[in-house]
Amino acid sequence: MKILVCIKQVPGSNNVEVDPVTGVLKRSGIQSKMNPYDLYGIEAALSLTEKYGGSVECITMGPPQAKSIIEEAVCMGAKNGTVLSDRKFAGADVLATAYTISQGIRKCGDFDIIICGKQTTDGDTAQVGAEVAENLNIPNVSNVISIDEIIDGKATVTASLDNNTIKMSVELPCLISMENDINTPRLPSYKVKQSITDDVVKILTFDDFDDKNPDHYGLSGSATQVERIFPPEKNTEKHSVTGSSSEQAQSLYELVSKLKMI
Amino acid sequence: MYNKINEKDVIALRAIVGESNVLTGNEISPDYAHDELGGIERMPDALVRAYSTEQISEIMKLAYERCLPVTVRGSGTGLVGAAVALEGGILLETVKMNKILELDKNNLTVTVQPGVLLMELAAFAEENDFLYPPDPGEKSATIGGNISTNAGGMRAVKYGVTRDYVRALKVVMPNGEILELGAKVAKNSSGYSLKDLVVGSEGTLCIITEAVLKLVPLPKVSVSLLVPFKDMKSAIEAVPQIIRSKVTPTAIEYMSRDTILFSESYLGKKFPDTKNDAYILLTFDGNTDEQVEADMNTVANLCLDIGALDAYIVDTEERKKSVWSARGAFLEAIKASTTEMDECDVVVPKDMIAEFIKFTHVLSDEMGIRIPSFGHAGDGNLHIYICRDELDDKTWHEKLEICFERMYRKAEELGGLVSGEHGIGYAKKNYLKEQYGQTPIALMQGIKRVFDEKNILNPGKVCF
Numbered sequence: 001m002k003i004l005v006c007i008k009q010v011p012g013s014n015n016v017e018v019d020p021v022t023g024v025l026k027r028s029g030i031q032s033k034m035n036p037y038d039l040y041g042i043e044a045a046l047s048l049t050e051k052y053g054g055s056v057e058c059i060t061m062g063p064p065q066a067k068s069i070i071e072e073a074v075c076m077g078a079k080n081g082t083v084l085s086d087r088k089f090a091g092a093d094v095l096a097t098a099y100t101i102s103q104g105i106r107k108c109g110d111f112d113i114i115i116c117g118k119q120t121t122d123g124d125t126a127q128v129g130a131e132v133a134e135n136l137n138i139p140n141v142s143n144v145i146s147i148d149e150i151i152d153g154k155a156t157v158t159a160s161l162d163n164n165t166i167k168m169s170v171e172l173p174c175l176i177s178m179e180n181d182i183n184t185p186r187l188p189s190y191k192v193k194q195s196i197t198d199d200v201v202k203i204l205t206f207d208d209f210d211d212k213n214p215d216h217y218g219l220s221g222s223a224t225q226v227e228r229i230f231p232p233e234k235n236t237e238k239h240s241v242t243g244s245s246s247e248q249a250q251s252l253y254e255l256v257s258k259l260k261m262i
Numbered sequence: 263m264y265n266k267i268n269e270k271d272v273i274a275l276r277a278i279v280g281e282s283n284v285l286t287g288n289e290i291s292p293d294y295a296h297d298e299l300g301g302i303e304r305m306p307d308a309l310v311r312a313y314s315t316e317q318i319s320e321i322m323k324l325a326y327e328r329c330l331p332v333t334v335r336g337s338g339t340g341l342v343g344a345a346v347a348l349e350g351g352i353l354l355e356t357v358k359m360n361k362i363l364e365l366d367k368n369n370l371t372v373t374v375q376p377g378v379l380l381m382e383l384a385a386f387a388e389e390n391d392f393l394y395p396p397d398p399g400e401k402s403a404t405i406g407g408n409i410s411t412n413a414g415g416m417r418a419v420k421y422g423v424t425r426d427y428v429r430a431l432k433v434v435m436p437n438g439e440i441l442e443l444g445a446k447v448a449k450n451s452s453g454y455s456l457k458d459l460v461v462g463s464e465g466t467l468c469i470i471t472e473a474v475l476k477l478v479p480l481p482k483v484s485v486s487l488l489v490p491f492k493d494m495k496s497a498i499e500a501v502p503q504i505i506r507s508k509v510t511p512t513a514i515e516y517m518s519r520d521t522i523l524f525s526e527s528y529l530g531k532k533f534p535d536t537k538n539d540a541y542i543l544l545t546f547d548g549n550t551d552e553q554v555e556a557d558m559n560t561v562a563n564l565c566l567d568i569g570a571l572d573a574y575i576v577d578t579e580e581r582k583k584s585v586w587s588a589r590g591a592f593l594e595a596i597k598a599s600t601t602e603m604d605e606c607d608v609v610v611p612k613d614m615i616a617e618f619i620k621f622t623h624v625l626s627d628e629m630g631i632r633i634p635s636f637g638h639a640g641d642g643n644l645h646i647y648i649c650r651d652e653l654d655d656k657t658w659h660e661k662l663e664i665c666f667e668r669m670y671r672k673a674e675e676l677g678g679l680v681s682g683e684h685g686i687g688y689a690k691k692n693y694l695k696e697q698y699g700q701t702p703i704a705l706m707q708g709i710k711r712v713f714d715e716k717n718i719l720n721p722g723k724v725c726f
Contacts, residue, residue, distance in 0.1 A: 012578070031551075033577075033578050034578075036578070036580045039580065075575070183532070184531065184532035184533065184534050184584055185534065185580075185581075185584075186534055186535065186574075187488060187534045187535060187574035187575060187576060187581060187585075188574065188575045188577075189572050189573070189574060189575075190487070190562045190566075190572065190573035190574065190575055191566065191572045191573065193575070243282065244282035244283075247282070
């Protein structure tokens with residue numbers, strides 16, 4: 001079985017500051033890391049190959065330094081990976097990103113399952129996976145908490161619907177977006193890191209793609225434009241309730257009643 | 263010898279701290295009769311919740327005049343019965359004194375009340391780009407409790423223990439007098455260090471009501487390595503070689519697969535790797551990626567050379583959480599795996615730790631009793647748990663006594679001491695007396711008498 005996991009390099013901290021004037025994320029000096037949600041996807045993929053055989057590859061779009069997250073995935077057990085990197089891809093919104101990734105996937109070969117994380121910690125849109133599936137014309141299941149069985153060209157998966165779960169059968173090839181916190185991702189191996197060779201990472205650029213229309217990529221291929229990025233307002237308001245347990249309970253009751261929460 | 267608390271005393275205490283902060287009889291939860299390990303139980307006659315130094319001073323004036331025993335208690339997470347009111351009387355709870363009073367960025371200190379929880383202090387320091395290095399596993403312990411036992415924790419290998427971070431203390435003496443010991447200074451040759459005497463005195467000398475603690479700048483980079491070995495012997499034997507490599511990790515912890523599995527079932531959360539029998543968990547910190555990576559590489563290569571099966575890199579917040587949250591839950595997890603247990607937190611010279619752990623394995627086989635352990639391989643402090651499992655009462659107590667006797671004797675033989683960080687309290691005082699002998703114990707008793715001539719503070723603990 002061939003599995004491809006879509007991964008992304010994101011800022012290493014959740015507390016990245018936004019420049020109030022330009023609206024740009026202040027990335028300088030901030031370490032980067034693999035999107036934590038993608039780790040659950042990699043773990044799910046590696047577990048599947050342990051059960052059914054096969055291999056795991058990874059793909060990412062980003063600057064050349066995104067190569068480090070492919071190496072990290074290899075240290076976790078993936079075979080190799082591809083970085084889609086070209087200045088023409090810069091400034092892409094969800095639509096252009098999904099299109100670029102699907103063009104890249106076509107050049108990487110055929111896969112039985114493509115796995116994505118739930119969303120990224122920097123963009124938080126949770127839309128790229130579904131749009132990649134649409135571009136590749138394959139079925140897509142989101143919010144998957146487990147891939148239970150693969151038999152006769154079909155995967156049985158369980159997805160979370162907030163208050164319920166749903167078990168579904170989906171034909172391969174398909175794209176599955178995994179929920180977070182569904183497994184404990186394995187740790188990267190130092191031993192593998194020491195023996196890693198350059199050929200585990202392949203770089204694909206615009207010139208490698210079949211569709212060479214620049215208007216389909218980057219800023220010009222984007223249907224949406226970011227007008228402004230701003231940090232959410234921090235609410236530091238605190239209300240302390242003191243007194244004995246019964247006094248505290250009474251005050252708390254009065255407070256939530258006043259706020260019409262009950 | 264002591265007076266029993268009467269109605270007049272209760273009225274006087276209520277006048278000091280308010281009606282709702284003095285509980286008596288059935289109003290007191292049975293939890294206040296014991297600490298976390300529950301080896302000794304005794305209900306106090308009155309539970310008093312204090313909010314200020316002045317209130318504690320007034321309470322002590324009353325207790326001194328009336329000769330009422332007073333036992334101070336923080337979160338009750340101790341393991342040797344130090345916060346149990348052996349003689350009844352007043353159990354003085356300081357958890358409501360939980361304010362962080364000052365962050366002094368010029369002198370790199372933070373001033374706290376004793377009820378601030380370790381996890382609150384750690385988070386506060388980090389938010390302000392500082393590190394409070396002492397890092398005991400029990401994060402819901404109070405700072406007052408940490409100071410009272412001179413708690414160490416996982417970063418002791420590089421940073422030392424609580425005593426190294428206490429600059430000054432405000433204390434209330436048994437007669438109610440308020441004193442300030444130590445100062446916000448980096449050097450101090452001004453007579454006997456009373457402050458250092460109070461650190462680790464387990465509430466027997468005076469009551470800590472404020473502490474000035476030293477902070478260090480928050481290291482910018484921190485990476486852990488989880489190193490699997492085929493068995494505990496190979497894992498433990500790697501530690502002295504790591505120490506000899508002259509790289510100083512922040513922490514070197516050892517853990518067995520069994521303990522990790524208990525933790526998985528206790529937390530309901532999988533550990534990233536359980537394929538191997540034994541692991542060493544190391545942390546490296548510093549200010550640059552290059553420096554930390556160089557240290558990490560040195561130790562990872564060394565471990566691989568001496569038989570480690572791999573070295574897993576724990577480099578992001580998520581990965582650290584998945585590994586360290588399990589480590590933080592080991593005590594509770596072992597507790598949940600058995601019907602009853604007792605603990606031993608001996609400390610031996612670093613190069614003797616492998617021998618001591620091997621000894622506990624032999625002892626476990628010989629005695630037919632389960633003795634899981636984990637601990638601070640890098641500083642020689644072990645946490646060893648003797649599990650009762652299905653043993654009947656008589657056999658359990660017989661085996662427990664023999665195990666303790668033999669373990670403390672072995673520790674002494676290897677040049678170690680009775681307690682590394684949990685303290686002596688009630689449970690370990692006979693072992694302390696046995697090891698130290700007459701003169702050191704008489705000195706301790708003399709010190710206790712000078713501080714507390716009526717012996718009203720935490721009676722029956724440490725050296726009496």
